Amino acid sequence: MVFDVVTLFPSMFFGALEGGVLARARRDGKVALRVHDLRRFGVGPHRQVDDTPYGGGGGMVLRPEPFFDAIEWIRTQYPAKNERVLLLSPQGRKLNHGFARELADFDRVLLLSGRYEGVDERVREALVDEELSIGDMVLTGGELPALVLMDVVSRFVPGVLGREGTAEDDTFSDGLLEHPHYTRPARYRGYEVPEVLQSGDHGAIERWRRERAEEATRRKRPDLLQGESRGASREGGGNTGTD
Ligand code: SAM
Numbered sequence: 026m027v028f029d030v031v032t033l034f035p036s037m038f039f040g041a042l043e044g045g046v047l048a049r050a051r052r053d054g055k056v057a058l059r060v061h062d063l064r065r066f067g068v069g070p071h072r073q074v075d076d077t078p079y080g081g082g083g084g085m086v087l088r089p090e091p092f093f094d095a096i097e098w099i100r101t102q103y104p105a106k107n108e109r110v111l112l113l114s115p116q117g118r119k120l121n122h123g124f125a126r127e128l129a130d131f132d133r134v135l136l137l138s139g140r141y142e143g144v145d146e147r148v149r150e151a152l153v154d155e156e157l158s159i160g161d162m163v164l165t166g167g168e169l170p171a172l173v174l175m176d177v178v179s180r181f182v183p184g185v186l187g188r189e190g191t192a193e194d195d196t197f198s199d200g201l202l203e204h205p206h207y208t209r210p211a212r213y214r215g216y217e218v219p220e221v222l223q224s225g226d227h228g229a230i231e232r233w234r235r236e237r238a239e240e241a242t243r244r245k246r247p248d249l250l251q252g253e254s255r256g257a258s259r260e261g262g263g264n265t266g267t268d
Contacts, residue, residue: 026055026056026057026129026131026132026133026134026178026179026182027056027057027058027059027103027105027132027133027134028056028057028058028059028133028134028135028136028171028175028178029059029061029099029103029133029134029135029136030058030059030060030061030135030136030138030171031061031063031092031095031096031099031135031136031137031138032060032061032062032063032138032166032167032168032171033062033063033064033074033087033138033140033166034138034140034166034168035060035061035062037166037168037169037172038058038060038168038171038172041172042058042172042175042176046179046180046185046186047175047176047179047185050179050182050184050185053184055179055182055183055184055185056175056179056182056185058175059099059103061095061098061099063087063091063092063095063138064091065095066090066091066092066094066095066098067091068088068090068091073088074087074088074091075087075088075140075141076088078142082142083142084141084142085141085142086141086142086143086144086145087139087140087141087143087144087145087148088145089144089145089147089148092137092144092145092148092152093148093151093152096110096135096152099135103133105132105133106132107130107131107132107133108131108132108133108134108135109128109131109133109134109135109154109155110135110137110152110153110154110155111128111134111135111136111137111153111154111155111156111157111174112137112139112144112148112149112152112153112155112156112157112167113136113137113138113139113156113157113158113159113167113170113171113174114139114143114144114149114156114157114158114167115158115161115162115163115164116156116158117155117156117157117158118155118156118157118158119158119159119160119161120157120158120159120160120170120173120174120177121197122197122198124157125174125177125178125180125181126181128174128178128181129178129179129181129182134174134178136167136171136174136175137152137153137167138166138167138168138170138171139166139167140165140166140167157170157174158170159173159174180192197249200249200250201238201239201241201242201249202238202241202242202245202246202249203238203241204233204234204235204237204238204241205237205241207219207222211223219233221233
């Protein structure tokens with residue numbers, strides 16, 4: 026799985042993916058990241074990438090030509106059979122477990138990061154398969170959302186997590202939050218690890234985990250237990266709607 030990212034700030038990606046699971050995934054060739062500087066595709070001798078908005082108003086808008094040229098260049102240099110082009114945008118479909126799992130099926134996810142007032146609308150119309158948001162708030166740019174997306178999607182790429190399929194045990198995978206975890210010591214400052222977890226009785230442990238997962242979901246995220254999103258979670262892998 027390859028992520029191609031087009032951004033005005035390539036340096037924001039250096040370091041961020043150089044530790045932990047994603048660093049290992051990149052070293053092992055399970056996931057690759059190529060960062061493309063939008064400025065390189067800028068217009069004219071000054072490589073202009075933005076301009077004032079038609080109709081007036083404050084702020085700058087990213088011009089269309091650098092995005093068109095960047096995508097054409099990427100496709101020529103690195104052809105991919107099965108790609109998805111996403112524009113990071115607060116107006117997009119909200120990223121969640123199910124959406125991330127869908128994206129992991131593509132050979133390439135091509136991410137376009139906006140800045141300032143955003144990106145000329147013709148980019149969305151002509152080049153973008155889908156707009157993607159990381160939540161109902163506005164960030165200064167698409168770089169942090171792109172990093173979040175790459176982290177989340179990579180967890181679904183086979184072999185990225187130590188034990189294949191582990192992502193399927195996590196919170197949201199079956200429409201529930203995950204059960205609580207404990208490790209050593211068994212007793213700490215008066216707090217004890219539940220006895221059942223130390224019992225070695227796997228059936229009882231499974232039942233306890235299920236009950237605690239349901240209890241945590243009722244308490245923290247009762248919305249997940251409502252019929253429709255629960256069904257969507259099981260089949261599509263999470264609440265795939267826009268809420
Ligand atoms: N004027 C735009 C609006 O009101 O919809 C917001 C532009 S925002 C300041 C600049 C860029 O940050 C966007 O083009 C987008 O790429 C990125 N961005 C901001 N919030 C985001 C979010 N919640 N999810 C994904 N990308 C976001």
